[in-house]
Amino acid sequence: MEALLLEQSNIKIEKIWETICKEAQVSLKKSNYMKKYFKNNILDQRSFGDALSHIIAVKVSSPDFELGHLMPILQKQISNFPYICDYAVDDLIAFYERDPACHWFYQPFLFYKGFIALQAHRIGNALYNSGDIDFSLYLQMRVSEVFSIDIHPGATIGKGIMFDHAHNLVIGETATVGDNVSILHSVTLGGTGKVRGDRHPKIGNNVLIGAGAKILGNISIGECSRVAAGSLVLKSVASFKTVAGVPAKEVGSSGCPEPSKTMDQILNKN
Numbered sequence: 001m002e003a004l005l006l007e008q009s010n011i012k013i014e015k016i017w018e019t020i021c022k023e024a025q026v027s028l029k030k031s032n033y034m035k036k037y038f039k040n041n042i043l044d045q046r047s048f049g050d051a052l053s054h055i056i057a058v059k060v061s062s063p064d065f066e067l068g069h070l071m072p073i074l075q076k077q078i079s080n081f082p083y084i085c086d087y088a089v090d091d092l093i094a095f096y097e098r099d100p101a102c103h104w105f106y107q108p109f110l111f112y113k114g115f116i117a118l119q120a121h122r123i124g125n126a127l128y129n130s131g132d133i134d135f136s137l138y139l140q141m142r143v144s145e146v147f148s149i150d151i152h153p154g155a156t157i158g159k160g161i162m163f164d165h166a167h168n169l170v171i172g173e174t175a176t177v178g179d180n181v182s183i184l185h186s187v188t189l190g191g192t193g194k195v196r197g198d199r200h201p202k203i204g205n206n207v208l209i210g211a212g213a214k215i216l217g218n219i220s221i222g223e224c225s226r227v228a229a230g231s232l233v234l235k236s237v238a239s240f241k242t243v244a245g246v247p248a249k250e251v252g253s254s255g256c257p258e259p260s261k262t263m264d265q266i267l268n269k270n
Helices: 002-030 035-043 048-060 067-080 083-098 106-111 113-129 133-147
Strands: 149-151 162-164 169-171 182-184 188-190 214-216 241-244 249-253
Touching: 002 035, 002 048, 002 083, 002 106, 035 048, 035 106, 048 067, 048 083, 048 106, 048 113, 048 133, 067 083, 067 113, 083 106, 083 113, 083 162, 106 113, 113 133, 113 149, 113 162, 133 149
Parallel strands: 149 169, 162 182, 169 188, 188 214
Antiparallel strands: 241 249
16 A cells, blocks of 8 residues: 555656646746756756755755755655655645646746745754754754745644745744645744743644734644634634634634635635
8 A cells, every 4th residue: 555655646746747847848938038947947857856956955055055065965855755745746736726826837846935945844844853953953044044934843734735925934843734724924823932842833634824813822723714814813713613803713614615725815704
């Protein structure tokens, strides 16, 4: 069964990579200025994993870890942890299906900082869980400096995730985010003080979190729920509910089975 799942994952990754390469070929022919960029970041790369390592390394390399030094480190994690590419493909599909501004699969891969930062976090999380704490914290720091997205490498994040715009997104060390979640910019999944231990929110599957929402403490946001933009959530939220306000209160049902996919943020539904 494990071998079959791995084979299916590899087929999915190869299919999306083939699509991205075809898209890049089409756009390259139409572009006056991006030909070299498409070649360097997609068409000259051997695989989805190599291209993913390259785009992350280009963005977060520094005098401390130059491109040629950083690339092999990232490639090694992607090789050792195949789920990183598998999850990245699900994230790409999430961006493509949920963001009306996204018209090609290569667009999040090359240009969306929410996607790139999330993949850097996945590598950092693998390093963190393997005991390489310091390098994972270095990656966190560089991603924060470059993208203004601060995700602690200890945070656990599922697949099929869309960080829309993602600017000023903060996710704390003990936070967990389920599968198929959509989170907009300026969201905080934080603690309520300096208490150590399990102190950050637990976000269920298929949740939609609106721009500027602050969810604080070791509380749960139930599956298929919605958190309205600008809300301050200090108490757990039941599944299939919508909460809004400061402090947030339940204002009705979530209105659909999977709010994260419909991206419907209108609150006038019972």
